[in-house]
Structure formats: C-alpha cells, structure tokens
Amino acid sequence: MSDRLDITYILTCQAGETAEEKTLGIALEQTVELPQSCLDADLQTRITGRVDELVALADGRYRARISYPLAAIGGELTQCLNLLFGNISLKRGIRIVDISWPEPLLAALGGPAYGIAGLRQLTGQANGPLLCSALKPVGLSAAQLAERCYQFALGGVHIIKDDHGVADQPDAPFAERLALCQAAVERAADETGQRSLYFPNVTASYRELPRRLQAAKDAGCRGVLISPWITGLDALRFARDEFGLALMAHPALTGACFGPDHGLAEELLLGDLFRLAGADASIYPNAGGRFGFSVETCEAINHRLRRPLGAVKPSMPTPGGGMDVARAPEWVRRYGSDIIVLIGGSLYAQGDLAGASKALREALTAA
Amino acid sequence: MSDRLDITYILTCQAGETAEEKTLGIALEQTVELPQSCLDADLQTRITGRVDELVALADGRYRARISYPLAAIGGELTQCLNLLFGNISLKRGIRIVDISWPEPLLAALGGPAYGIAGLRQLTGQANGPLLCSALKPVGLSAAQLAERCYQFALGGVHIIKDDHGVADQPDAPFAERLALCQAAVERAADETGQRSLYFPNVTASYRELPRRLQAAKDAGCRGVLISPWITGLDALRFARDEFGLALMAHPALTGACFGPDHGLAEELLLGDLFRLAGADASIYPNAGGRFGFSVETCEAINHRLRRPLGAVKPSMPTPGGGMDVARAPEWVRRYGSDIIVLIGGSLYAQGDLAGASKALREALTAA
Numbered sequence: 001m002s003d004r005l006d007i008t009y010i011l012t013c014q015a016g017e018t019a020e021e022k023t024l025g026i027a028l029e030q031t032v033e034l035p036q037s038c039l040d041a042d043l044q045t046r047i048t049g050r051v052d053e054l055v056a057l058a059d060g061r062y063r064a065r066i067s068y069p070l071a072a073i074g075g076e077l078t079q080c081l082n083l084l085f086g087n088i089s090l091k092r093g094i095r096i097v098d099i100s101w102p103e104p105l106l107a108a109l110g111g112p113a114y115g116i117a118g119l120r121q122l123t124g125q126a127n128g129p130l131l132c133s134a135l136k137p138v139g140l141s142a143a144q145l146a147e148r149c150y151q152f153a154l155g156g157v158h159i160i161k162d163d164h165g166v167a168d169q170p171d172a173p174f175a176e177r178l179a180l181c182q183a184a185v186e187r188a189a190d191e192t193g194q195r196s197l198y199f200p201n202v203t204a205s206y207r208e209l210p211r212r213l214q215a216a217k218d219a220g221c222r223g224v225l226i227s228p229w230i231t232g233l234d235a236l237r238f239a240r241d242e243f244g245l246a247l248m249a250h251p252a253l254t255g256a257c258f259g260p261d262h263g264l265a266e267e268l269l270l271g272d273l274f275r276l277a278g279a280d281a282s283i284y285p286n287a288g289g290r291f292g293f294s295v296e297t298c299e300a301i302n303h304r305l306r307r308p309l310g311a312v313k314p315s316m317p318t319p320g321g322g323m324d325v326a327r328a329p330e331w332v333r334r335y336g337s338d339i340i341v342l343i344g345g346s347l348y349a350q351g352d353l354a355g356a357s358k359a360l361r362e363a364l365t366a367a
Numbered sequence: 368m369s370d371r372l373d374i375t376y377i378l379t380c381q382a383g384e385t386a387e388e389k390t391l392g393i394a395l396e397q398t399v400e401l402p403q404s405c406l407d408a409d410l411q412t413r414i415t416g417r418v419d420e421l422v423a424l425a426d427g428r429y430r431a432r433i434s435y436p437l438a439a440i441g442g443e444l445t446q447c448l449n450l451l452f453g454n455i456s457l458k459r460g461i462r463i464v465d466i467s468w469p470e471p472l473l474a475a476l477g478g479p480a481y482g483i484a485g486l487r488q489l490t491g492q493a494n495g496p497l498l499c500s501a502l503k504p505v506g507l508s509a510a511q512l513a514e515r516c517y518q519f520a521l522g523g524v525h526i527i528k529d530d531h532g533v534a535d536q537p538d539a540p541f542a543e544r545l546a547l548c549q550a551a552v553e554r555a556a557d558e559t560g561q562r563s564l565y566f567p568n569v570t571a572s573y574r575e576l577p578r579r580l581q582a583a584k585d586a587g588c589r590g591v592l593i594s595p596w597i598t599g600l601d602a603l604r605f606a607r608d609e610f611g612l613a614l615m616a617h618p619a620l621t622g623a624c625f626g627p628d629h630g631l632a633e634e635l636l637l638g639d640l641f642r643l644a645g646a647d648a649s650i651y652p653n654a655g656g657r658f659g660f661s662v663e664t665c666e667a668i669n670h671r672l673r674r675p676l677g678a679v680k681p682s683m684p685t686p687g688g689g690m691d692v693a694r695a696p697e698w699v700r701r702y703g704s705d706i707i708v709l710i711g712g713s714l715y716a717q718g719d720l721a722g723a724s725k726a727l728r729e730a731l732t733a734a
Binding site for chain 2: 030031032039043046047071072073077078079082083087088089092134136137138139140163164165167168169171203205208227230231232234235237238242253256257259262285290292293321344345349
C-alpha cells in the first residue's frame, strides 16, 4: 500500500482536447490550481498530482492514473472529496473508476464503528440476511406511522427506518414521531420477545442534526438513517464519533454523480466513500427495481462495502428501491447473506404488514 | 406567488418509458414513495406532487411542471434538496430547469445576510466591480501564502481568499495561515490606508467547521470561503446565523449535477440555491476560462443571484476560473458592475502581484 492517493479516471476527450493535456490538467487542477509555469520544481514534484499511467482504450476513451501526495490532502474528508472531484466536476468527460487508499487516510477517516458484525449484535441476528422496511408515506400522522412501525415489529423486521423523505414535516414532526415509533418497537418487543430497531431519519439542518441525534439516543434508539450527500458526507463521521449510534446511509442526491462519462463510479461513492465515512449500512437501488442500476454495479457496491480494507470494518450492503418480496430470496442467494434486504412498497401492497413481514422473514431465512 | 413549490423538468424518456409515466413517477417518488394504489384520496390530493403541465418539445423531449405542497417539505433546506433531486437523481433523463419558490420557503431559508449592499459596505467600494484573488498553491508555507496576501492587499484587491484547495494541510495549517494572512492585510492597510479583506477557507469536517468559523471571527476576518456542496449546503445557513460572517461560496463538486440531460440547471444550483442558503457571493467558472460554461449560463446565474426574490437580498455573482486579466473589463461591461471579478492565475503569471493587482483594479474602475 502506497502512501499516495491513487485515482483511476476514464477520460472522454472533447473536440480539440488531447488526452495528455486533459490528464495533466486534472493533476494541476486538483492540487495547485496554477499552470506549471507558475510552479517551482519543489511544488511540481512534491505537491502536484503525478500522472502514473495514460492508456488509450479500444472505444476511443483513455484510462489515466494519477497519484496524489497526502500533503495535498491533509487528514480531512472534506478536502479529500475536493481533491477527488471538486473542480474537475465542472469539466466534462472525467469519470473516476477506481481509488486506492493510502493507510494514513484510511486511519484518519476510520470507517464504520459497528460494521457487519456490530449490526448483527445489535439486531441479535448472528447470520442470514437482515430485513429492513420503511415508514411512509409523508403526510401520515406520527401515530399512523407508529402503528405501521408496530406492525412491522410484530412481523419481525429487524430494522424499521423512517422513509428518507419523512423529515420534520407538520403532519408527523420529528420529536413526536420519534417518541411514538420507539414506543411502538418496545411494545412489540414486550409482546413477541424479539426486538426490532427503529432508525429515525435525522437528516436535517447543520444546527438541528446534532439535536436529532441526541434525541434519538435519549429515546433509546440504537441507530439512525441519514442522507449524507444532503447533510454533507462528513456528517456520518460526526454522528459516529459524537453519538455512537449505528448509521444507515441513504443515497439521496448521489445519483447526480453517476453520469456515464462524468462523475464517480457508483461503487466508489456508495461503497468506498460511504463506508470510510462511517456508514454501517449503505442503501442502494437494487437492479430490477424502480431505478436503473445493473446487477454488476450492485455487485461492485457489495464488494467495495465488504472487501478487506486495512483496519476498516466492512459495511452491510442494503439493496432496496422497489424490490419485490417474491424475488428477495433470489437476491440473497446472489449477493450472499451479509446484506440487509430493504423492502417497503412490496410489503405495503399486501395490506397486512405484520403478516407480510413475517412471511418475508421466513422466506429469507430459508433462502 | 403560490404556496406550492413549483418545479419545471426537461424529461428525456428512455426506451419503453412514456412521458406520462415518467412524470407521475417523479411526483410520487419525490413525495410518498409508494404507488398510487397504496394511497388514499387524501394523500393523493394533499401530499403527492401534482402534475400541472406536460408538453412535448420539438426535440423529442418533454417539459413537465410539477408542484409540491409545503406539507411534503416542512421548513428545512435538507428536505427541500431531497424533494428537488433526492431519489430522482438515481434515475436518468431528468433535468430541473426552473423553480418557483413559495413565500414561506423563501422566508424559512432566508438568503444572504449581507448581499450585494452588505459586501459593498464591508469593502468600502460603493460602486463598480469588486476584485478578488486567491492564495495558492497548496504546498506553500503559511508565511509564503501570507506574503502573497500582503502583496495582493498592497495592490488593492478587495477580497483575498484562500484557494478552495488550501484547507488544513501540513505545509500551511489553518490556524497559522489565518493568523499570518489576517496580519498581512492589516499591515498593508496600515501602509496604504485601504483595507483588503482576507476570507479564509473554512471548508472542513462537521465538527471542525464551527471552530474555524469562530477562529476566523476571533481573528478579525469579516468573511470566509466555503464549498457548500462539500460541507452540505445548509452549512451556509449555519455560518450565516451563528457567526455573522460574510459568505463566499465555491462551486467545488457541484459540477456533477450539471449533466446535459440529468441534474439541475447551473443557475438554479449556483444561483437560487446558493443564494437562498445564504451565499453573499457565489463563485462560478466564467465562460472563456478553464471550464466549459457558456456565456448564456453565466448570465443566467447572474440573473438568478440578482433578481428580485421576495425579501431575499441579492448576491454578488463571482465569475472566475481562469479569467484573463486583459479580458476582465470586457466581462464587467457585459455582466454589469455588481460583480466580483475573481482572478488568480493571470495575476500570478505576471510575477509582481501588487503591481499586477493595482493595474487590474485601475482597469476595472475604468471599465
């Protein structure tokens, strides 16, 4: 493992642009932001990104590899994001397809506090897939959402999260919903002897986020849902370090980065970056649902979340986004059992949430 | 002005997708996240997005207008972003090209604390364009950056900001740089009688950002630079409300949203959203520089930053990104004088920063 951040790009050159210029442009833009003529030899060798490889591909595009010294980053996730895709986001035809992380940066970012093993401990499910569902829609009262929460808990859903669009709207204000939904999982646990976890959505303003995290902790929740591309990715690290709650990350807004020729590969953002920032579970839109991810992309995300990565714990892949109950066991067999199966609509469509959840959980156990 | 959030999309349909389905899919996805069959009449009329218009365009695409009730948003910028482009970012062929803001949301978000008039007061420049430059590159020591800061201040640059890639790296740690650069503008002011403002880059982790803002304030700075798409957009509102510093917003990472068929129009993100979140000045890559924005896009951003918008103050357009000193007066004539001209490299290339800055400021005054 090198002590440089090593980034691989696929470049699509625009009219009048050579691959050499484009690659050097990236190396300068993401570090010194000055033309070479303004730099002395020390800055050129010590700080500027170094072009390690440039290869023409069969389809007319290019693969470039540039490595960056830690001196251009420091130890902060924010500057790391900036160096990855800050200014070059404003250009065209640059897609990051691989990142090799130096050990000091892995140590600085840290990754999940719980990870797969920790989530298994929290849920009491030592093996097999975990089941997750979402409380929705926005517009219901807190009491109505709590009743749904209770039904899911009776049905044995391991993690019951707020829908990511359920925030702090007037129909079900955060504080009231938190109290009622947490009471609902506790009531169900008293009845069934098995404990579901309620993960409230704490995605909120900069000032409010810590208050919601504290409220969730005070209420007895063991984890929360957060949309880190909306709060800022570092909010995950903050929540991890200051509150000790398990973190389920939602991909809202990230899709803007997944252009075919420009952006970051899905598995880098929803895999590497979410994991390094502290997500114990990373939700992504599964193939075959309402969104367009391919099976290969989903498997690449699974791999990035679970692969060995220094001392960083693995995170739970959480495929969702319109998954059909009937096909869920098939996905478990394909992806392996270290996943969280996130199913909302396909349970709601059956009406009896407790019964539908119970049947699904049994089907998953048998998968 | 309606009391609904009114969003206009340009839709590019994929194979097997009708415009009607796609539009209804957006209205559901961004609110209830359930199929219509799972919703009662109340939720369908009161919460779900309402399709107000769907028009086929000459190029095979469609223009759709959907309005959303405030009940689906509440008063938070985070949920507003989520409703704008949260889940649909993960789809394809959806570009937001217009937003009409309801008065209650304008009031909740607030906009700039200083705005154009406030920045003119802070800089003592009652009319004409303001001049801004950037301290770089990363890799220099704090003392070296402070010397550049001093030279720019001698040359009469109104606002001297850190480069957005200069964060808290070991060569020039934030605290040391802040102290030396602020001392540099004060020393220059003692000599020349005219006061430049130093805006340190406070883009940092969730925990560190408030500390840097406080340090900047304690040091006597009147404003800061921040990259809100990296910190989370709401960090602007937080900085505005808690620290009272002027805010210059940098577009790092936003470019991922500017796909030709998918994303948000540049003027909505760098114009409306940055302004509403509290940016007193919004930096964008000017036409003719290192980036690919068209003049029309730049003018649309200028318009969105300066147009009347309820009680929200106008923000200063800040074109930069490789602008040539020689062409700067021309841009002022084209864009009007309520702008900040941001020039870095083209001053550095001249070597004598004080002299080059002085000449440029004189040229701008004469523009």
